[in-house]
Amino acid sequence: MNFLSHYYFDRSNNDANVVMGTVLPDLVKNASKEANLYPQKNEFLFFGNPDEEALLNGWKRHLSVDLLFHSSTFFFEKTTELKLLIKPILEGTPVRPSFLAHIGLELLLDHLLIEHNLIQVNHFYDKLTAVKRESLSNFLEHCRLKDESVFFKFLDGFISSKYLLSYQKLENISYALNRICMRLWPKTLSENQLAALTLQLEIFKIILEKDFMDIFNDIEKKLI
Known part of the structure; x- marks a missing residue:
């Protein structure tokens, strides 16, 4: 799941550190794709510091949510549906339809949470801002993150840009998907392909909107 979908499960949590933890694995990966942190394997390092x-705790909730989401029938069925819709658009490109369908589904779930007023994006950013930098730095040091400066530069930009607000428009989701693909494949989608992708996302959104809350309700029941 993407940032806002993870936030959904802790949208009422007043502890900003838990909220940060629920999105921290993805923040770290976005800042540095080479970073591989496993704090859950050395929990004793964090004991004694609230x-x-x-x-x-937030980090572990992130892992639990992702595991439940990616092993769900919902994920398999919806990515298959979206893949069939976008596959013709990607012919002649190196982009894998299964990859784009996976990420596309996650961004559309964020979009629908915003559109249905189920989360407040500004509240999400407020929680991230409220986290003490010293605490976060100490956490990352215990995780043995090699270059914290790279991470904090990314985090500052992530918070200040409030980029996730752009997910209110489907054309911005197409743009975001193209940017993600650029990290893996040098050839980007053309303007015509992006327009076609947005059209298919609009079609799929109508399908997804009917039962998108099923996956959130199902995961929420299973979370400890």
Whole structure:
């Protein structure tokens, strides 16, 4: 799941550290794709510090949500549906339809949460801003992140840009998907392909909107 879908499960949590923890694995990966952190394997390193324990709890919730989501029938069925819609658009490109369908589904779930007023994006950013930098730095140091400056530069830009607000428009989701693909494949989608992708996302959104809350309700029941 993407940032806002992870936030959904802790949207009422007043502990900013837990909220940060729920999106921290993806923030770290976006800042540095080479970073591989496993704080859940050395939990003793964080004991005794409430802020770091809360960050760890959020991190573990992220892992639990992703596991439940990616192993669900919902994920398999919806990515298959979207893949069939977008496959013709990607002919002649190196982009894998299954990859784009996977990420596309996640961004559309974020979009629908915003559109149905189920989360407040500004509240999400407020929680991230409220986290003490020293606590987050100590957590990352215990995780043995090699270059914290790269991470904090990315985090500052992520918060200041409030980029996730752009997910209110489907054409911005197409743009975001293209940017993600650029990290893996040098050849980007043309303007015509992006327009066609947006059209298919609009079609799929109508399908997804009927039962998109099923996956959130199902995961929420299973979370500890």
